[in-house]
Amino acid sequence: MENALGPDARFREGLSNGQINLPQCDECGKSHFFPRVNCPHCGSTSLTWHRAAGTGEVHTTTTVRRRPESGGDYNVSMVELAENVRMMSRVDGIAPADVKIGMPITVFVGDIDGNPAVLCKPAEG
Numbered sequence: 436m437e438n439a440l441g442p443d444a445r446f447r448e449g450l451s452n453g454q455i456n457l458p459q460c461d462e463c464g465k466s467h468f469f470p471r472v473n474c475p476h477c478g479s480t481s482l483t484w485h486r487a488a489g490t491g492e493v494h495t496t497t498t499v500r501r502r503p504e505s506g507g508d509y510n511v512s513m514v515e516l517a518e519n520v521r522m523m524s525r526v527d528g529i530a531p532a533d534v535k536i537g538m539p540i541t542v543f544v545g546d547i548d549g550n551p552a553v554l555c556k557p558a559e560g
């Protein structure tokens with residue numbers, strides 16, 4: 436039953452269990468995202484899923500303007516995880532203007548519009 440789920444479904448299943456899991460190539464050792472059936476670096480189909488370390492940094496960030504009555508401004512950030520993969524996310528618990536490129540973050544599974552999603556918060560310490 437190893438391949439019963441496609442790569443994308445498998446990633447989302449991880450999220451629904453509160454886990455950020457990433458495929459890592461058995462041949463070249465690199466992780467990638469979005470999940471694919473073969474490694475985008477070397478083409479191997481021999482992949483093993485690992486749980487992400489949960490750390491990373493902000494790669495780029497954009498402030499999305501929104502009326503205060505709709506929840507106020509928020510940020511959309513491209514974050515780079517410790518596994519050298521990038522994904523779209525949002526840094527919570529901080530004003531959008533305070534989200535800086537290179538800022539260390541912790542990633543966790545949160546909730547956007549009722550769906551599990553990868554969110555970030557500023558790394559502690």
Ligand SMILES: [Zn+2]
Binds near residue numbers: 462476479
């Ligand atoms: Zn590879």
